[in-house]
Amino acid sequence: MAKMATSLVETGEDAFRKIFKLYKRKNPPPDFCEVIDFSKCGTNEKIVPVKLNPALVSDEDAAKVGLHPVKDWRAFNLQGYPGFIFITNPFIRGSQPFWIRQCLKIYPQKPNVCNLDMHMSTTDTQDIWAKSVPNLSCTSVRKREPRTLLERLRWVTLGYHYNWNSKTYSSNHYTQFPAELQLLSCQVATACGFPGFNAEAGILNYYRSDSSLGIHVDESELDHSRPLLSFSFGQSAIFLLGGTQRQDAPIAMYMHSGDLMVMSGQSRLLYHAVPRIVQADQDVAALGIDHWNWQGSAGVEQVSEKDWAVCSKYIHNSRINITVRQVFGEGHSSPETPHLPGQKKEDQTEEKPLKRRCISDQLPTKVFI
Ligand code: OGA
Ligand code: MN
Secondary structure (H helix, E strand, O other), X not given: OOOOHHHHOOOOOOHHHHHHHXXXXXXXXXXXXXXXXXXXOOOOOOEEEEOOOHHHOOHHHHHHOOEOOHHHOEEEEEOOOOOEEEEEOOEOOOOHHHHHHHHHHHOXXXXXXXXXXXXXXXXXXXXXXXXXXXXXXXXXXXXXXXXXXXXXXXXXXXXXXXXXXXXXXXXXEEOOOOHHHHHHHHHHHHHOOOOOOOOOEEEEEEEEOOEEEEEEOOOOOOOOXXXXXXXXXXXXXXXXXXXXXXXXXXXXXXXXXXOEEEEOHHHOOOOEEEEEEEOOOOOHHHHOOOXXXXXXXXXXXXXXXXXXXXXXXXXXXXXXXXXXXXXXXXXXXXXXXXXXXXXXOOOOOOOOOOOOOOOEEOXXXXXXX
């Protein structure tokens, strides 16, 4: 029988790493029976249903960005993780395709920054979507190397661009944060009790079926009193939430398409990781574009059949994660004249180090051409 996470390790040195490796393991696959599934919400004393205040966001505002009325959201806290909120897919049926399309077609566009920029010219990464559409495949990546640019996309940064070398947000490298994503983030943050949230930076992660995201803490944002929002689309994933120390054993949970996670308060600076992508139970292509009566507001619009055909092919074996962060505290100057609080305005070179890993793929053991 496959080993279960809790029998594998007690809290102690490298507890997180051991559990990370367990869930990442291909052969033999781990036992998933201890993984919390909020969408099934089995009886578990750790899961605490929480009622969000529906008066904070109007039903009309929620609908503008494709969300159900807050009164219908199913939200949960986790015992022992204050400030952690999990909301199972609050998206109106038919609205997820819009966000998926934005992540694949719009957000990778210049002036946003992506992993492909590191080894390609701006002209080569100019229109990832158009260059990829003719050759996009839905075959499992385990069987071959990803061919198209879209399949090789691993991250995109928005707003204050995250600098992977200095491991900081560059206060002098800001491009306009997408208005509709700012609006979506605001509604979610407000519903969770964080009015006035300012979506200043976004990191989009693109996972193939064998990708994982290493153990890290998101601490480079300067105002940790602001929540970190996370949106999941496409294939499911196992998310590990640990403690403030590397050696604290993490708890495992599924993230399915449409699920939201809010890390705030004491949970804002906890270690976490994504060891594994798992095939979704539901057919994500069946998310469909024809179920929602679009109001045509806030730039949120119906996705064309043609675009959805590409998106559904992509998410057939991939997961997209959007994390939205407020980098600076309240009262920070406008993005045109950014500066780091506590520093002189002209001093924009000093940067705060951060331990954050980016997505890695397992190299295929065998390559079939
Ligand atoms: C991150 C992160 C988790 C996920 O981008 O910092 O932790 O669900 N993402 O992909
Ligand atoms: Mn993170």
